[in-house]
Amino acid sequence: MGQVTENNARSADQATENGAGGGRIAHIETEAARLAALAGDLSVPVPTCPGWTIADLITHVGRTHRWAVHVLRDQVREKIWSRQVPSGLAEGQSGDAAWLMEGAAELLDTLRTTDPELEVWTWGPDRRAAWWPRRMHFELVVHRVDAELALGLDPVVPAGVATDGVEEFLHNLPHAVWVTRSLAGLGMEGATIHLHASDGEGEWTITQGPTGKITWARGHAKGDAAVQGPVSELLLMIYGRRSPGDLTVHGDRELLDRWLAAVDF
Missing domain, CATH: 3.30.1050.10 (SCP2 sterol-binding domain)
Known part of the structure; x- marks a missing residue:
């Protein structure tokens, strides 16, 4: 593979986003379902996230989905973090598989209907809606791995992903x-x-x-x-x-x- 700097890689990354947008959304849908399927016993500790249980993991991911939805639907351009966005959970309540999938469905619908060139806030270098699907994909991949490791399973991440x-x-x-x-x-x-x-x-x-x-x-x-x-x-x-x-x-x-x-x- 030839030398390509991070800055010069931008056009290739954008082509990936635009050309495989539907594929990335499909990956998000698959990963959300895989994580939900692992959310049986919510009390299981997650060693790779010290102090967390599966319940905490599910709650974190579901809050993150709702955060992305809020930024995209409301076209937010100022810094906002997930804790500032309503989650639909009562104070101290944890999410479960159904709550996770409800937020994932909302996220998927939002990603499918949002112009990837829309200017919105992100914490990354790109101030476009196109930044969010890639970030949500790997948020799910890594936390699905967390859940699998917690349950003694051997995680698999395809090489291309x-x-x-x-x-x-x-x-x-x-x-x-x-x-x-x-x-x-x-x-x-x-x-x-x-x-x-x-x-x-x-x-x-x-x-x-x-x-x-x-x-x-x-x-x-x-x-x-x-x-x-x-x-x-x-x-x-x-x-x-x-x-x-x-x-x-x-x-x-x-x-x-x-x-x-x-x-x-």
């Missing part, structure tokens, strides 16, 4: 201020981390910049730390759902561990 997920994460990371604050405190400016998908699904080099922000490029390069493994495992690692010890690590393992701890969503 995982590749898109790695790039969605890197695309948004410089704009996640709660993460860049943590990265800024590491004193790692100029450090590089290379991700290499062993199943041929891509390579990426992340460079730590000033004020905690990152830049990234596609393609082969040498990093201060490098991680090799299936792209689905790389995705789960950057989200803190897999240990780098489960993959092949070269170079500065301590640097890698510190960086992963700082980017924990």
Whole structure:
């Protein structure tokens, strides 16, 4: 795969959004149903989200869906967070599978009927409605994985989805201020981390910049730390759902561990 910078990748990313919009919405529908099917015993602890149970996980995802619906339907252009949007739950009440699917249905209807070029608020770099389907897709993928791990199941993320997920994460990371604050405190400016998908699904080099922000490029390069493994495992690692010890690590393992701890969503 040739060298492509994060900035130059924008046109390719937009083409993906526009060309596969229906496919992404179908993925959201599938992932929501899969997560709801896992919401049987809501009291099960979720180790990858310390302090949470399945009930907390379902509540978080359902609130996130309602947040996206509110931003898109009301064409919100000022910063607003999910806790500021009514969820339909009483104070202290948790969501369940039916409540999750109700919000997912509303989200799907909203995504299908909203102009992707509509200007709305996002916490990422794109101020268009098209930003939301991709973000909601991977919100569901990662939390479905959380539920599966909690229940002792082996999660599967298709390689093509995982590749898109790695790039969605890197695309948004410089704009996640709660993460860049943590990265800024590491004193790692100029450090590089290379991700290499062993199943041929891509390579990426992340460079730590000033004020905690990152830049990234596609393609082969040498990093201060490098991680090799299936792209689905790389995705789960950057989200803190897999240990780098489960993959092949070269170079500065301590640097890698510190960086992963700082980017924990």
